[in-house]
Amino acid sequence: FINKTIFVSIYKSNYWNKSKEFNPISQSYSGPGSIPNSKQTNHLILNLEKFFLNYDIKKILDAPCGDCAWIEGLFKMKIEYTGIDIVNELILKNKNKFQKNQNINFFCEDLIDYNKYNGYDFILLRDFFIHLPIKNIQNILNNLKKSDCKFYAFNNYESITINKEISTGQHRKINLMEKPFDLEKPFLKIQEVKNDNFPDKNIIDNFLYIYKN
Numbered sequence: 001f002i003n004k005t006i007f008v009s010i011y012k013s014n015y016w017n018k019s020k021e022f023n024p025i026s027q028s029y030s031g032p033g034s035i036p037n038s039k040q041t042n043h044l045i046l047n048l049e050k051f052f053l054n055y056d057i058k059k060i061l062d063a064p065c066g067d068c069a070w071i072e073g074l075f076k077m078k079i080e081y082t083g084i085d086i087v088n089e090l091i092l093k094n095k096n097k098f099q100k101n102q103n104i105n106f107f108c109e110d111l112i113d114y115n116k117y118n119g120y121d122f123i124l125l126r127d128f129f130i131h132l133p134i135k136n137i138q139n140i141l142n143n144l145k146k147s148d149c150k151f152y153a154f155n156n157y158e159s160i161t162i163n164k165e166i167s168t169g170q171h172r173k174i175n176l177m178e179k180p181f182d183l184e185k186p187f188l189k190i191q192e193v194k195n196d197n198f199p200d201k202n203i204i205d206n207f208l209y210i211y212k213n
Contacts, residue, residue: 003110004086006169033127033192034070040193041070044208047190048074051210055151057121063111064128068094071124075104082120084109112136112168117147125154126208130174134165137174138181149213151187159205176209187212 033040051057058079062071065083067090075081075098083106085091091108098104112132117123123144129137144152160175176183186209 003112003168009169034066036070036072038070041073043193044190045070045073047208049077051188051190052077052079052122055121057151059119059121061117061120061123061149063109063114063123063125065094065106066090068098072098075101079103081105082107084111084114086110111140114140115143117144117149117152120147120149121151123149123152125152127155129154129176130171131166131169133168134163134180136168137176141176141181141183145213147213151210151212153208153210155192156186156189156207156209157205158207183211186210 035041052060052074060074060079060081062068062081062083064085065071066085068083080103083091083094083104085094085106085108088108091106094106099106111125111128125140129140132140154176156177157173157175158177160173161178163174163176163178163180164172166172177185188210190208190210192206192208
């Protein structure tokens with residue numbers, strides 16, 4: 001219940017966009033890094049398309065999915081997409097907008113307690129761990145590793161040497177190759193490119209890490 005209250009409040013206040021009035025053309029509820037048709041998200045879509053084709057990825061779980069602003073660019077592929085998010089209002093909007101396609105489904109779930117990862121070819125947790133306490137991240141990673149999913153992916157910041165603890169909904173960069181996670185090198189990594197909306201922001205150390213399960 002606490003997790004839901006926190007993330008619903010973030011959504012309602014448009015917090016990731018500095019609480020500005022929401023503009024669906026130039027913003028995403030998931031923040032500036034998820035704006036569609038930016039250099040950053042177009043680069044990511046292009047690389048994920050290549051990966052999906054090369055490794056025969058057909059069934060995808062996007063967790064959390066947010067408003068699907070950028071990942072909608074992948075819906076033209078022949079994939080079975082499931083998006084989950086803790087904010088019910090977002091899920092209802094996504095269903096109304098996208099679920100006319102029978103290969104697209106949405107569910108309202110709390111990812112911290114979620115454990116239905118079996119059967120997916122690819123599970124995307126893009127920039128979710130940066131908002132979670134260490135224990136929650138460890139639990140999610142353990143559940144992913146125990147599942148029969150083929151690949152899972154999340155963002156990682158290679159310049160970070162010490163992983164700070166936070167409360168749910170706060171923000172900090174994280175490097176899961178450092179303690180207490182000590183993950184091995186990823187199967188593949190996709191570098192995030194400079195964000196049009198933050199041209200001076202250096203994100204050279206921000207990668208999408210893909211792990212083979």
